[in-house]
Amino acid sequence: MSDAELPPAPRLPTRETRPARSTRERTLSRDAILDVAMGIVDAEGLDALTMRSVAHVLRTGQASLYAYVTSKEELIELLIDRVIGEIRFGGEPDPDRWQDQVKEAARQIRAVYARHGDLARASFARVPLGENALRGSEWIIGVMRAGGLPDDVVALGVDLIALYANAIAYEESIYLAEGATPEQIAAYAEEMGRYFAALPVDRFPNIVAMAGPLTAGEGDSRFEFGLEVLVRGLAAMAAG
Amino acid sequence: MSDAELPPAPRLPTRETRPARSTRERTLSRDAILDVAMGIVDAEGLDALTMRSVAHVLRTGQASLYAYVTSKEELIELLIDRVIGEIRFGGEPDPDRWQDQVKEAARQIRAVYARHGDLARASFARVPLGENALRGSEWIIGVMRAGGLPDDVVALGVDLIALYANAIAYEESIYLAEGATPEQIAAYAEEMGRYFAALPVDRFPNIVAMAGPLTAGEGDSRFEFGLEVLVRGLAAMAAG
């Protein structure tokens, strides 16, 4: 679409709807829809989230959902902010521990997405501007500033950390959410290792030599490594 | 899908198909399909890439495409490897310049995706194991090893750099590929700045204070900042 405009203004949604028809018992609401949608994503993944599947669980037709949610796009955005809202950011910013606190925030982002299927892959495409996302940014920025990082480093740094946590969550969600057990993932890594080792040595000498290390680290250590790199890099940037 | 297995073995595809029917002029082939598909992605974006749209340009039916490509999934993978193949990696690894060389590789990845609509968003979900991707990995690993980084740092580092370049390319492709002009993006950033500045100061003191820096940097400087952070962080990891 070439006439697509960038989103006009970030709204904090407040639309309220009263139940009208129902002889009680049947109360459709935005929250009910979100609950069901979240359940579907958790249990079956993002691909299973269709307007039909949501409507079916609520024993209604798809059309009814559009009274509470303007599009599937909006529904997903609401889900994302809800998930971000689950994050519990630590206490007061501590100038001596900004590195640990930043890491902890990133860990929380990763963890919270890990609990919700492959929702992370949807979050990646959207700039999270919901209430909860703002709260999170506010906290991380506070931590970095308290740590004495210059404002321009903080501005780009918070963006970078968020990008990293999201990207990792996205990548990991691809395998995890669609039925791949940890065993399968380990087996896949092993197979990759053998594949690398078996490549033609003359063309891929380094990959062959590194077949081991390349397929060694599992998820956690990989994530922590990147975190450490980022934090050390940010510290170096602050130093000049 | 819970019975979905991880991809079995990474194949370097070599299926060859000879033209049979044609009275010349009408020669369907895998390459012709890829050319057309690439053209569609470049011009109209990934969403416009449909088996129907490809078939239409080739003046044929969708079904015919499946003789050369087993699925749309495979078609996209082939496109991605083709794009990665456009990257020209620099010359010999230079021990004194590994940081610059790694940066340059990342820049190339970003640049090449920027030339091809929002294809980056598809690449993100897949582990690129095509011939060309391997060549790229081989080169970057060589550079890092020549630079004296320990093997475990190299292994995770190359992964991290690739993740970063891909993630940035993905993010940027979202806006760029769907008709948003640089002016619109700048306008959007400005609007964001005003939005941040107008937030309630008591709840978001840091965001309000940082409204300027947060929405300041445009694409290039943002990308370069992250690159610098990563490279410095990797250097620090190597130091211990």
Added chain:
DNA sequence: TCTAACAAGGGAACACTGTTCCTGTCAAGT
């Protein structure tokens, strides 16, 4: 009390997707 207005609910249809079935067709091999 009866009625009119309203708004939520939802069935059905629309336009689209990726994929497969199955028949027609043409070029080469015998």
Added chain:
DNA sequence: ACTTGACAGGAACAGTGTTCCCTTGTTAGA
């Protein structure tokens, strides 16, 4: 000259998000 077999592609299938528009329960007004 005739069979063979791979390519081509129309049509159909099972999905998707979204919209149209009629039904129906509730409420306000006469």
